[in-house]
Amino acid sequence: MTATRTHITVRGLTKSFAGQPLYTGFDLDFPRGKITSIFGPNGCGKSTLINMIAGLIPVDAGEVLFDGKRLSETVIGYVFQNYRDALFPWKRCIDNIKYPLQLAGRSAADCEARAQALIAAFDVRFDLNRYPYELSGGQQQLISIMRALAPEPEVLFLDEPFSALDYEMTLFMRDKLQAIFASTGTTMIVVSHDLEEAVYLADEVLMLTRRPTRVAEVVSLEAARPRSPRTLTSPDFMAAKSRCLDVFQREVQTKVLAT
DSSP, X not given: OOOOOEXXXXXXXXEEETTEEEEEEEEEEEETTOEEEEEOSTTSXXXXXXXXXXXXXXXXEEEXXXXXXXXXXXXXXXXXXXXXXXXXXXXXXXXXXXXXHHHTTXXXXXXXXXXXXXXXXXXXXXXXXXXXXXXXHHHHHHHHHHHHHTTOOSEEEEESTTTTSOHHHHHHHHHHHHHHHHHHOOEEEEEOSOHHHHHHHOSEEEEEOSSSOOEEEEEEOOOOSSOOGGGGGSHHHHHHHHHHXXXXXXXXXXXXXXX
């Protein structure tokens, strides 16, 4: 079996808020071409972690490298939890999708070709000449994901991407995300507050402790892709979910005993 290569290397990451340490000398490796879910107790800094790695908030100390490269040399995509604030309301949906390509100086023909490829991949059947506020929440989040994928990122970050969607749309988006992963092999980092979702999507679930945050355990799931509702009742899935729950409850109990 070929060893999985490291894609993102985090060393010595340190971050405090109001003098209270959140991460101190934090080290971590994310595997290339895998989906890693991040799960842990409330307030442990799941979103903060990916925001620091993606360069959205500054670190106090430490280094993040992508295949040995700096962030400025790496193409990334980011899907925000609050899609309503993430999309540009004054731009049509099609122009929101094209925006990162235009920012990179791609030609109009290239922008159009890439947008059409994404439209076909996601089987979009609603009018992309409308503005985001004219669409449903699920449609807006779909536009947000398509925009993040437009520049063909090396790494795609997703911060609770389905938390504001209804169950039917969540299932649809999970399937589409899996299809994109299968066709591109893009390294994906997903923050989730839903344990079942975190395990279902992931090759590895990164379980975090309470602050100051450390890695409690990395739980693997080798269930075949594409995953389906049947995966949820498979022995491998049940074992991985049970292990994650044990780790999570241990962290919660640690706080209870300390108070």
